[in-house]
Each structure stands twice: as C-alpha cells, then as structure tokens.
Amino acid sequence: MTVLLLLAGGGFGAGIFGSLLGLGGGILIVPLLTFGFGLPFREAVGVSLVCVIVTSSAAAGVYLERHLANLRLGMLLEVFTASGALVGGLIAFLLPDRVLAGLFAILLAYTGVTMLRRGATAAREDARAVGPGADPADPADLADPPGAFRAALAGPGYRPARLGAGIGGSLFAGIVSALLGVGGGIVKVPLMHLVMGVPLKVATATSNLMIGVTAAASAIVYLMRGGIDPLVAGPTAVGVFAGAMVGSRVAQRIDLRLLRLLFVAVLALTAVQMTVRALG
Amino acid sequence: MTVVAPVGAGTAASRAARVDASIARVLRAGTLLSIGLLAIGVALMASAGRSPLDATWPELDLGRIPGDLLALRPEGFLWLGLLATLSTPLLRVGAAVVGFLGAGERRMAGLGIAVLVVIALAVVVAQGTAA
Numbered sequence: 001m002t003v004l005l006l007l008a009g010g011g012f013g014a015g016i017f018g019s020l021l022g023l024g025g026g027i028l029i030v031p032l033l034t035f036g037f038g039l040p041f042r043e044a045v046g047v048s049l050v051c052v053i054v055t056s057s058a059a060a061g062v063y064l065e066r067h068l069a070n071l072r073l074g075m076l077l078e079v080f081t082a083s084g085a086l087v088g089g090l091i092a093f094l095l096p097d098r099v100l101a102g103l104f105a106i107l108l109a110y111t112g113v114t115m116l117r118r119g120a121t122a123a124r125e126d127a128r129a130v131g132p133g134a135d136p137a138d139p140a141d142l143a144d145p146p147g148a149f150r151a152a153l154a155g156p157g158y159r160p161a162r163l164g165a166g167i168g169g170s171l172f173a174g175i176v177s178a179l180l181g182v183g184g185g186i187v188k189v190p191l192m193h194l195v196m197g198v199p200l201k202v203a204t205a206t207s208n209l210m211i212g213v214t215a216a217a218s219a220i221v222y223l224m225r226g227g228i229d230p231l232v233a234g235p236t237a238v239g240v241f242a243g244a245m246v247g248s249r250v251a252q253r254i255d256l257r258l259l260r261l262l263f264v265a266v267l268a269l270t271a272v273q274m275t276v277r278a279l280g
Numbered sequence: 281m282t283v284v285a286p287v288g289a290g291t292a293a294s295r296a297a298r299v300d301a302s303i304a305r306v307l308r309a310g311t312l313l314s315i316g317l318l319a320i321g322v323a324l325m326a327s328a329g330r331s332p333l334d335a336t337w338p339e340l341d342l343g344r345i346p347g348d349l350l351a352l353r354p355e356g357f358l359w360l361g362l363l364a365t366l367s368t369p370l371l372r373v374g375a376a377v378v379g380f381l382g383a384g385e386r387r388m389a390g391l392g393i394a395v396l397v398v399i400a401l402a403v404v405v406a407q408g409t410a411a
Contacts, residue, residue, distance in 0.1 A: 003331050004322065037333065050365055054314065057368045061307035064300040071300060075376060075391045082398040089402070090409065149387065212307075212369030213395060217402045219366055223340065224406035230340075230358035231325065231332040234318045237365065241315050 003037070007232060008239035010036060011051065015243020020251050021263055024052045024183030024211055025240050027111055030104060031270045034277075039232065041097040041104075046222040047233045048181030049215045051240040056183060056211035058244060068205035070198070073153045073160055077170040077192075077206075081184065081214040084174020089221030092179050102278030104180050108271035111186050112264045160196045169195065170210075178218030183211035299379035306375045310368030317361030324354035370399055 010032045018025030026048040033044035063069040092100065153160050160166065169191040177184035185207045192203035222228050325332070338355040348356025377392035 001326055001329060003333055004326055007332055008322070050362060053365050053369060054311065057307045057311045057314075057365075057372075060372070061304040061311070064304040064307070067297070067300065069300075071296075071303070071376065072388055075373070075388060075395065079391055079394045079398065082395055082402075086398060086402045086405065090405065093409075152385070152388065213373060213399075216366050216369045217399055220399065220402045221406040223362070223366065224403065225410050226339070228362065229332075229337045230321070230355060230362055231330070231334060231337050233362060234325065234354075234358040235322045235332055237361075238315060238319050238322055241311075 004235050007037065008235040008242075011236040011239025012243035012246075013239075014051075015055065015240035015245075016247040016250075017243075017259075017263060018055065018240075019244040019247025020254060020256065020259055021115065023111075024055050024185055024208075025244070026052045026180070026182035027108065027186070027267070029236065029240070030181045031108075031274070033232070033236070034101075035270075035273060037232070039229075041100045042092060042222075042227055043229055043232070045092065045100070045179070045181030046219070046228040047236055049177075049219040049222060050228060050233045051237050052177075052181070052183045052215045053212050053219065054237050054241050055244045056208055056215065058241060059248075060205075060209040060212060063205035063208060066205075068201055069209040070153070070155050070160075070202055070206045071209065073155075073192075073198070074206045074209045076153060076163075077166060077188070078210040078213045080167050080170035081174035081177070081188070081210055082217040084171040084176075085178040085214045085217035086174075086221065088175035088178025089218035091175070092218075092222075093225060093227075095179070098278050098280075100179060101274045105271045105274035105278060107176070107180055107182065107186070108267045108274060112267040112271070114186060114190070115260055115264050115267070155198075155202055158197060158199055158202070160192070160198055162195055162197075166191060166196045174214050174217070177211075177214050178221070183207075184214055185211060295383040299376065299383065302379055303372050303375050306371050307368060310364060310371055314361050314364040314368060317357050317364055321354045321357030321361055324352055324357060328354060330354065370396065 011029065014025040014028035014032060017023070017028055029048040029051050030041070030044045033039040033047060034041055039047070060069065064071065150159060150163065169187065173184035173187035173191065176182065176187055185204070188207040188210065189200070189203045192198040192206060193200050198206070219228065340359055345356050345360055349360065373392050373395050377389045377396070380389040380392065
C-alpha cells in the first residue's frame with residue numbers, strides 16, 4: 001500500500017512539475033522509477049511512455065480547441081517521429097542499461113541548459129510582432145501559391161520552412177523518445193521554432209499533439225515485448241494525470257523563475273547520478 | 281436582395297475548426313476512459329493489498345481481460361486502461377483521417393493513413409521480434 005501511494009505521489013509530483021514547466025514529465029519519471037523504486041532502466045522507460053501518452057492526450061485536446069496546435073504540420077511530422085520511435089523501440093532492446101543511462105544523462109544536461117535559456121526566449125517571443133502587412137488570421141497572405149502543400153501547413157502569420165530538416169529532426173526526436181521514455185518535445189519544440197520558423201506557442205502545442213502518436217509507436221513495441229509493468233504503470237499514470245491537471249490550474253499563480261532554477265538543480269543532480277550509473 | 285458569399289469563403293476555416301473539435305472530443309473521451317479504468321485497477325490493487333513491485337507482473341492476455349473484469353481483478357482493469365491509453369492517439373489519427381476525407385483534403389488524409397501504417401508496422405515488427 002505504501003509503495004502504491006509513493007508511486008502515485010511521485011507521478012503526481014512529476015505531473016505538476018512537467019505541466020508547470022511545459023514538459024511531458026518523462027524526464028522526471030524515468031529517474032524516479034530507476035533511482036526511487038529500483039526498476040531496471042528499460043522497464044522505467046516503458047512506464048514513462050504510458051505516462052507521456054496520458055499527459056499528451058489530455059493536453060492536446062485543449063490545444064486543439066484553442067486552435068493553438070497545427071494539426072496538419074503535426075500529422076506530417078508524426079509520420080517521421082512514429083517511424084523513428086519504431087526504430088528506437090527496437091534499438092532499446094539491443095542496448096545495455098548502462099548505455100541508455102549515459103544517453104539519458106546527456107539528455108538531462110541538454111534539458112537543463114535549455115530550461116535556463118527558455119525564460120529569455122519566451123520573453124522575446126511574446127514581444128515579437130507577426131510582421132508588417134500580414135493578416136494574422138489569414139494564411140493566404142503568405143507567399144506560397146494556393147494549393148501548394150506547404151501552404152496547407154501554414155498557420156496564422158507563419159509558414160513552416162525547411163521541411164527536410166524538420167523531417168530529419170522528427171526522425172531523431174522519435175528515436176530519442178523511444179530510447180529514453182520521454183515525449184521528445186525537448187527536440188521537437190526547438191526544431192519547429194528555431195529551424196522551421198513556427199511560433200513558440202504553436203510549436204509547443206503541436207509538439208504536444210505529436211507526442212501521443214510518437215510514444216504510442218514505441219510503447220507498442222515495449223508492450224508486445226513484455227516491457228510494460230501494468231502494476232507500476234497504473235498508479236504512476238493516474239498520479240501523473242492528476243498532477244498535470246493541478247499544475248495547469250495553478251500555473252498562473254506560481255513564480256516559474258524560482259521553479260525553473262529548482263528544476264535545473266534537480267536535473268543536474270540526476271544527470272550526475274545517471275552518469276555514475278552509466279560508468280559504474 | 282440576397283447577398284451571396286464568395287464560394288469557399290470561410291468554409292476552409294470552419295471545416296478545420298470542425299475537424300479540430302471532433303479530434304479534441306476523441307482525445308478527451310479516450311483520456312477519461314483510460315484514466316477511469318486505470319484508477320479502478322489501482323483502487324482494486326490497493327484493496328487487495330498487492331504491491332506494484334511484485335517480482336512478476338501479469339502478462340497481457342486479451343482473452344483473460346473479460347474474465348478479470350467480471351471478477352474485479354485489478355490486472356483486467358489495468359491492462360484495459362493501458363490498451364485504451366495506447367489506442368487514444370491512434371483513434372485521434374483515425375478521426376483526423378475521417379475529418380480530412382470529409383473535407384476533401386485527400387493529401388492530409390493520406391498522411392494520417394501513413395501514420396497508421398507505421399503503427400501497424402510497429403505491431404508486426406514487435407510481434408516478429410518478441411522473445
């Protein structure tokens with residue numbers, strides 16, 4: 001009973017943190033399950049993928065209703081994130097736990113650096129104008145001829161650029177997601193925003209929409225190869241869902257700068273632990 | 281005098297909004313169903329005093345799920361909840377395909393079908409490589 005409550009409580013904490021900081025929660029769940037509950041790395045990844053799907057499905061519906069997510073762009077890219085996730089899911093069963101832990105340590109360090117820089121980026125994004133002369137509600141103001149495929153992917157005031165890079169990056173994001181049990185937003189959001197020129201809020205919402213399908217592709221591989229423990233996944237997923245719901249409601253009232261610094265400190269500590277595990 | 285709107289004016293946006301709304305409904309229903317089933321499974325596990333860290337966990341056997349549900353065994357609800365969780369994003373893609381076909385956007389529908397083909401491939405490959 002105690003372990004059950006601790007799992008649900010840990011999931012709740014990961015859900016709140018993830019929701020407040022715009023992450024799927026997978027980056028916290030894998031260390032929680034491996035260090036906190038002694039699960040093998042691959043089993044922790046399987047459970048984390050389930051939790052990531054739950055949070056993605058819950059949030060994606062809201063993003064679609066608010067017309068923040070670009071469904072068409074998401075569907076193009078998720079063909080490739082799902083393909084990457086399929087490949088990554090198969091590779092995950094070939095690699096030793098130590099290698100996966102080492103890769104996770106690298107991801108943690110990268111995420112920490114990204115979180116530190118995100119505050120300034122978000123502030124710049126809010127201040128940026130759509131552009132002179134463009135009607136923000138009319139994609140037809142963009143330069144593509146009507147009927148062109150890229151025009152179908154355009155949104156209010158923007159047109160995704162460098163589709164080839166977006167496709168390649170999406171494949172990579174899918175592999176990372178499947179290997180490490182994360183949503184892959186840490187790759188997809190910068191990819192769409194910085195490389196493809198999609199506004200940050202749209203990139204975040206579209207990434208969230210894609211995470212469900214990406215994680216489902218690899219979770220199926222984990223499930224069919226006996227890599228998902230329902231007894232651990234159940235309480236953790238319920239906790240993560242409850243935490244994400246609470247987090248989305250209190251986000252406006254919390255000073256995210258302090259939270260971000262605390263989170264980076266947790267990531268740094270976890271990265272060190274993962275590195276020790278990889279080397280040990 | 282009747283004012284006739286230009287053909288196609290506003291229709292693309294309203295069609296897109298309808299597709300988005302129908303997908304959002306699928307996601308909401310799928311999430312609630314998944315979490316509801318998982319929560320019941322967790323409650324049954326707690327009432328039975330079972331530890332989530334049991335050395336072995338119950339294998340997925342689709343044929344056993346109805347019996348487990350009727351007997352109120354936690355594994356039935358947990359497995360069904362997990363299957364509902366994994367199916368929700370795929371149903372979302374299916375809803376998008378139907379919506380895009382209805383809107384005459386065959387290229388976008390094709391992308392959705394491609395996603396479903398990749399998922400089907402994942403099932404086949406995982407089955408073929410399972411120990």
